Amino acid sequence: MGTTHNYDVVIVGAGPAGMCAALYTGRSMLRTAVLERGIPGGELLNTEKLDDWIGEKSILGWELAKKFEDHSREFGAEYVTATVTAVTRRLDGTFDTVTDVGDVYRSLAVIVTAGGTPVKLGIPGEAEYAGRGVSYCAICDGAFFKQQVIAVVGGGDAAVEEADFLTRYASKVYVIHRRDEFRASKILQERLFANPKVEVIWNTVAERILGDEQGLMKGIELRDVQSDATRTLDATGCFVFVGFRPNTGIIDGHFDHDEMGYVLTDSMMQTSIPGLFAAGDLRSQLTRQVTTAVGDATTAAIAVEKYLKARAEGGHAVDPHGSGGYAV
Numbered sequence: 247m248g249t250t251h252n253y254d255v256v257i258v259g260a261g262p263a264g265m266c267a268a269l270y271t272g273r274s275m276l277r278t279a280v281l282e283r284g285i286p287g288g289e290l291l292n293t294e295k296l297d298d299w300i301g302e303k304s305i306l307g308w309e310l311a312k313k314f315e316d317h318s319r320e321f322g323a324e325y326v327t328a329t330v331t332a333v334t335r336r337l338d339g340t341f342d343t344v345t346d347v348g349d350v351y352r353s354l355a356v357i358v359t360a361g362g363t364p365v366k367l368g369i370p371g372e373a374e375y376a377g378r379g380v381s382y383c384a385i386c387d388g389a390f391f392k393q394q395v396i397a398v399v400g401g402g403d404a405a406v407e408e409a410d411f412l413t414r415y416a417s418k419v420y421v422i423h424r425r426d427e428f429r430a431s432k433i434l435q436e437r438l439f440a441n442p443k444v445e446v447i448w449n450t451v452a453e454r455i456l457g458d459e460q461g462l463m464k465g466i467e468l469r470d471v472q473s474d475a476t477r478t479l480d481a482t483g484c485f486v487f488v489g490f491r492p493n494t495g496i497i498d499g500h501f502d503h504d505e506m507g508y509v510l511t512d513s514m515m516q517t518s519i520p521g522l523f524a525a526g527d528l529r530s531q532l533t534r535q536v537t538t539a540v541g542d543a544t545t546a547a548i549a550v551e552k553y554l555k556a557r558a559e560g561g562h563a564v565d566p567h568g569s570g571g572y573a574v
């Protein structure tokens with residue numbers, strides 16, 4: 247039997263968005279719980295180095311994560327290690343955020359900052375050799391493939407950019423793409439095509455990951471989608487970049503989302519569920535960066551404060567700038 251804890255606001259996820267939201271809600275003297283299933287940091291912990299965080303010419307991902315966490319804790323937010331399974335709005339407008347051990351975090355508002363998860367290929371051997379050759383993160387795992395022949399699957403920005411990056415380590419990088427052209431931006435494509443360590447295998451899909459007797463990946467079975475011919479590519483690594491799915495499964499009940507499943511919000515970061523706010527990578531928007539995540543989070547946290555004030559006054563708060571109001 248789990249325990250029920252009461253807070254003003256619950257934040258799901260401690261990536262850049264969650265930690266920044268916690269800083270602001272804490273600073274507004276709102277009793278804040280940040281529920282994170284792993285170590286605070288989110289995707290920053292999978293990022294070797296950032297050179298686009300304004301104010302720092304270059305900073306390590308883990309170092310920025312630590313700074314975010316320490317700073318947000320200064321204002322009183324409580325960090326809890328917990329995996330959230332559902333966020334439900336109750337009839338009285340409060341929320342129950344439930345964890346996998348049955349604990350309930352009851353609050354007046356919730357900010358969901360759960361980020362996203364890479365899409366899998368769904369082919370035989372992929373799960374079996376995950377972490378034994380198959381990877382979804384070039385920066386995290388690239389260094390394990392020094393002087394090896396590896397493959398990248400995909401054709402969007404992530405695949406093309408990471409294939410280029412992986413040539414820092416690998417002796418050869420094959421890019422396997424099911425079409426005869428990339429969707430990636432032109433500048434990324436130009437950089438890739440100019441890289442002598444890269445070879446693109448067009449009109450081809452990966453059908454099976456093959457392994458050796460030690461349980462390590464040793465190759466990929468490929469199929470040409472035009473001729474249907476199959477062949478084996480010898481490779482000890484396979485980096486999969488075929489999409490990214492927002493972690494929205496925990497939101498119980500209908501919420502407005504775009505065709506890719508990303509959460510739609512108004513300009514205050516409020517979802518179609520009153521009192522439920524979303525910020526960062528799981529939100530429908532043009533780009534997903536640390537700067538956009540913390541920008542969203544700042545707005546969401548300040549909007550929560552206004553929402554709670556309106557709720558306490560039992561009314562309907564209208565943004566003085568005309569960008570929306572709150573149905574409480």
Ligand SMILES: Cc1cc2nc3c(=O)[nH]c(=O)nc-3n(C[C@H](O)[C@H](O)[C@H](O)COP(=O)(O)OP(=O)(O)OC[C@H]3O[C@@H](n4cnc5c(N)ncnc54)[C@H](O)[C@@H]3O)c2cc1C
Pocket residue numbers: 258259260261262263264281282283284285286287288289290292293294295296297298328329330331359360361362383384385386493496525526527528534535536537539
């Ligand atoms: C390899 C890589 C390199 C990148 N490089 C850069 C860069 O150089 N510059 C830049 O600006 N951006 C970069 N990004 C993007 C940037 O990291 C993200 O945009 C940013 O981390 C998004 O922050 P977020 O808080 O929305 O989500 P995330 O960072 O994904 O954090 C979400 C958090 O929620 C937690 N969570 C999810 N579900 C649950 C649950 N059910 N219960 C509890 N906790 C949960 C996760 O564990 C995670 O900690 C990079 C991303 C990757 C993957």
